Amino acid sequence: MGIVAERVTLEDVAREARVSLATVDRAINGRPGVHSRTLSRVEAAIAKLNYRPDPVATRLSRNQAFQFCFILPVGGTSFVELLSEQVRLTAEWLAPQRAYIDTLLVDVFDPDALASLLEGLGKRYHGVATVALDHPRVRAALDELASLGVAVVTLVSDAPAARRLRYVGIDNAAAGRTAGTLIGRFLAGRPGVVGLIAGSMALRDHSERRFGFAQVIGAEYPALTVAPTEEGRDDDRQNEAIVRRMLQSPDIVGIYNIGAGNRGVAAALEASGRAQDIVYVGHELTAHTRRFLVRGIMDACINQDAGHEVRSAARVLMAHCLNEQLMPDQERIRIDIFIRDNLS
Amino acid sequence: MGIVAERVTLEDVAREARVSLATVDRAINGRPGVHSRTLSRVEAAIAKLNYRPDPVATRLSRNQAFQFCFILPVGGTSFVELLSEQVRLTAEWLAPQRAYIDTLLVDVFDPDALASLLEGLGKRYHGVATVALDHPRVRAALDELASLGVAVVTLVSDAPAARRLRYVGIDNAAAGRTAGTLIGRFLAGRPGVVGLIAGSMALRDHSERRFGFAQVIGAEYPALTVAPTEEGRDDDRQNEAIVRRMLQSPDIVGIYNIGAGNRGVAAALEASGRAQDIVYVGHELTAHTRRFLVRGIMDACINQDAGHEVRSAARVLMAHCLNEQLMPDQERIRIDIFIRDNLS
């Protein structure tokens, strides 16, 4: 150990197998036109010398470029802005490696818009990373992309039935359970009602979070009641009105905001003067939610790391195109919990 | 956008500046022997064409290998085993890029052992990632390595005064505060005593965690008292005895294990029959602490991602050696909070 292993090159293999470079190359890359006898000679040589192709040299000689496309929701919640920014940074990071990223925007509340966009993509890109929707037409569009040979990953929200390489995002039911446990434990036996706000229950991730949340509260916190879910379209103003209405009931002891629009929730809470008293949990760490955590308005924030997700999606696409391996540990997207004290 | 940018090569720059490849190379890499006039011509050409060196080609032609060394604590707590395993995986990942990693083990409770080891390293390695100790001799050894031109990062525990490239790890005072807030909120007003177990208060990270913890409890949870810290040397058996003793007092309502040895703590808690009742927070997500979380013995586990830390340290060393940029967002080590519901 500690000795620098002399690099085994294609030439070493060729010499060992008593053939030329080109033949070894054909053998390795499974191209036709190699006698089975020489093939096994080459394989033997590779095994004997423990040859591993040099990825750097491979990349240089292949001299190929990649086009990727990231499809994000239009309409700019803070989290989406974070995502875009991370796509920009990732694009900068990949450019020297000749992978170029386009960003496309789509209305995430409209399945047909997303499906049309996907359908129009054709073979223009080597890989596509997209927020998805659990909708037949979207699924079909993703499948078609896949069958065109385009690498597809779903990002942040999934279309489970589609033939994507991978879903890069969190388990939203588990995220909902996490919110439930945090609210339940922070309330610690205090009885009352927990108000729920979602963007839209038609969004799979929102309904999954709600499911997980209700499951935990129902099973483990009998003193708490979950109010019917209000839909605020991820909009600050609508959310503010909703929370204002909720707070008219004195029974409200907790609020779980399933989607975006935390500024609206926080505004209503502050205006009511009960912000410190009511346990409020929401999603996605942004400049705003950080502030709410620090001020004690928000008690916990459940987060998925936008940068990690974007980089992971990019790595998955790259690895697929270069057919390289990836490190599974690195691609596991965590359900982060942030409180006032562990804000990175 | 979307058009594949034609790659600008050194040759383009050379042509534009009306000099040879070699001269451009000298100019770019700041090597001596270039007339200031030609130098500015080259710089102008680079700016005009917006030339960026191709890192892949650079790597191939330089054809250099790197030797790195990771120094980990001997004595195998579960977390240290996780670290070793991640070093192994990272080594596998870097080998194709011709960076080779040795792992050395050292007794982390003995500053002189660590210092001697570091002092003996000389220029054998291009980079060293090491668990550190805030000790004069260790600091001096690290500084000497640095002045020998070796890239140094501290891993998991820091020597703040040393001339290291970076500390790859978490803010332990913040981690302690996080533990404090979690215990305080989970207890929600229940009065009593919180028991503290550390490996050794001579370890900087342990005393920082204790500090943050006591700060939060003292300032915000007046119903709680922090018991004097017991030292268990990160050992399961010692910790078990300590907790058994603690539990003889009926006032104990919470336990914060600052260091390793969670199996001992959990065993004593279970044996007492009060595991569900006492709020127990510890560090580092391992196979064991996962189990304790699922069973409700442990209420929260504060974690630093071993894989992330090792990869980050490796990236920092590589980037330094190749003098490439790194993405700051990717190197930020989070203070993870895990509860039963968000176990990845």
Added chain:
DNA sequence: CTGTTAGCGCGTTCAT
């Protein structure tokens, strides 16, 4: 001071 040239390890035509 500056230019020429031979690699780095592999992919990819062309010949044979």
Added chain:
DNA sequence: ATGAACGCGCTAACAG
């Protein structure tokens, strides 16, 4: 079915 030779973009030795 196999081999020779050039190119990818850059570095480094050696000339001039």
